[in-house]
Amino acid sequence: MKDRVAAQMTVNGVPCERAVEPRLLLSDFLRYELGLTGTHVGCEHGVCGACTVLLDGEAVRSCLMFAIQADGHEVTTVEGLAPDGGGAGSESLHPLQAAFREAHALQCGFCTPGILMTLVPFLRDHPSPNEREIREALSGNLCRCTGYQNIVAAVKLACDAPPPPPPSPSLRR
Numbered sequence: 001m002k003d004r005v006a007a008q009m010t011v012n013g014v015p016c017e018r019a020v021e022p023r024l025l026l027s028d029f030l031r032y033e034l035g036l037t038g039t040h041v042g043c044e045h046g047v048c049g050a051c052t053v054l055l056d057g058e059a060v061r062s063c064l065m066f067a068i069q070a071d072g073h074e075v076t077t078v079e080g081l082a083p084d085g086g087g088a089g090s091e092s093l094h095p096l097q098a099a100f101r102e103a104h105a106l107q108c109g110f111c112t113p114g115i116l117m118t119l120v121p122f123l124r125d126h127p128s129p130n131e132r133e134i135r136e137a138l139s140g141n142l143c144r145c146t147g148y149q150n151i152v153a154a155v156k157l158a159c160d161a162p163p164p165p166p167p168s169p170s171l172r173r
Helices: 026-033 095-102 112-125 131-140 149-159
Strands: 005-011 014-020 052-055 058-061 074-076
Touching (some): 112 149
């Protein structure tokens, strides 16, 4: 067994401390250590965007980071977007999630978590984007199913939604 190092971070509002192998990827830490499987792993090269999470509020590719690099930081996964964790039967979705549902902005859904996590800071910084700006923001996320038209429509719809309430701390699966 390799030497482990302590990693302390806040994940979806919940303080978390684990001993991790120094080369454990953040994506694997989230999925296998914490059971947060909404962070998907596609290409494992940072190209597809499926593994995107927020690190201190900014979008990062979790397949390109070691878990230990998140030490002392705040990580938000797609599970942390909904104000109450958005579990089964929950009507409490982040406005962007609700807009994706309303605009039919997903098909297989594999890319959706990464797209959502890319768009959250984008919309925070660009609350009224035009279509070109939305498409540019999405350029680092690959979707094989949708053609992006409904995703763009969902972003426009989300721009008209009221701001979300703050999420409640949760490591829900």
